[in-house]
Amino acid sequence: MPPADSPRPRALGWPDVPVEVRRAIADAVGAPVVSASSPPGGFTPGVAARLLLADGRRCFVKAASAAYGDWVAAAYRHEAAVNVHLPPSVPAPRMWTHLDDGDWICLVFDDVAGRFPSPSWDGDDLVRVLDAVDRSAQALKPSPVPDAAGVQDAFATVLGGAWERLAEDPALPDADPWAAGHLPALIAREPRWADGVDGQTLLHLDLRRDNILLTPTEVVFVDWAWPAVGAPWLDLVCFLPGVAGMTSRHDLDAVFSSRAAGRAAPPAAVDAFLVALAGYWRAGSLLPAPSYAPLLRTEQRLAADGATRWLRARASGWSSTST
Structure with a gap:
């Protein structure tokens, strides 16, 4: 990142x-x-x-x-x-x-003569992309890249600590009222983001709508600039908040569990990694836009909004004492 x-x-x-x-x-x-x-x-x-x-x-x-x-x-x-x-x-x-x-x-x-998926992820666009995520995971286990970094190492300087910093940001209540009201639970889970991320699959880890091209017969993932090796469910968790940030028509837990990698993922590990991602995106979205990418903060806000929506659904299963 x-x-x-x-x-x-x-x-x-x-x-x-x-x-x-x-x-x-x-x-x-x-x-x-x-x-x-x-x-x-x-x-x-x-x-x-x-x-x-x-x-x-x-x-x-x-x-x-x-x-x-x-x-x-x-x-x-x-x-x-x-x-x-x-x-x-x-x-x-x-x-x-x-x-x-x-x-x-x-x-x-x-040069791939394709289109981006629909902003509303309608038709069969979402299913086609999820099928391609499955194929990619199957083709990239074990990782074919010598000495590829693990997710823990690749994200060590990126994830963790965001919600503690956001707790001091006066902009958070307006940007994310739900998160502002659930900071203790988010802060408690964020340090555990690396629990359960280990695996042998090379992952893209930056699957966004603008990194995906659809042709009549193919789905193509571009911009393999941030891959690392880990559990196959991580690409789904990185990808789905971007979907939810653009449309509310999909039940993300149902989509996630429709895939074998999602069903096999430890729920607590998914929660912790999603919490850390949400914090990273939310903190980034509140910064001034960089000169080279004026729309970056909008993209981060959409991803953070989608992650919050998914966390709200998953948090209904969190007990008041569990961390």
Whole structure:
């Protein structure tokens, strides 16, 4: 997960990549670039461009300069290292190549001609994505990535302590009245977020609507920048609050338990991890928007709202004394 801000704004598109780097990409893919377009969205400073090549092929390029921040360069290098090892059975775009000149890091993928899921997650969009989460978990156990970090290590500096800090934030009661009224229970559970997260499955851990593309026959998960190894139910818990933040038409506990990974998950471990995620998102949503991603706080607010909605349902089973 990225830090709260970055020293550089998000580059606008293909023309922001230096000429010599663009030439190196064209050489690597084996054809000149005829045209380029930049899709909207994204929360990492960098260039995203869909390229049409002179031989008729299309590809998608992600590129960023190390000058955008050490964390950006690390994220792009990590994504390249992970994609090298993803098997074809994983619902992810095929990486053609990657380039790293010590400053600019560039990743070239298949261009997926797909759409984002419906904002209301209607039709069969949600079921298709959940089926793809299942397939990904099956294909990525055991993890094919050598020395991939475990979830405990990957999230050690990200999760934990948010609700104690939020207890002192005067904005919390307006932003999340339910959480403000249940702080003792949230604070008690948050330190246990790592209980039960261990496992052997490589997880995406950043499944959001804008990281998912649907074609008539495929579901594709993009932006594998923050994966780690853990229990398979974690991707469901990271994903479902974003659904609930956009629509109230789904019973998240029913959706979660409709999947084998969800049914096998220890309830107390799910509660603790969801509490920690909710705190992370809520705390982030109350910060000023970073220059490179003006919509990031809105995305975090929606995820926090969805997590709170799910916690409200699950908290009905919490006893007044259990922690």
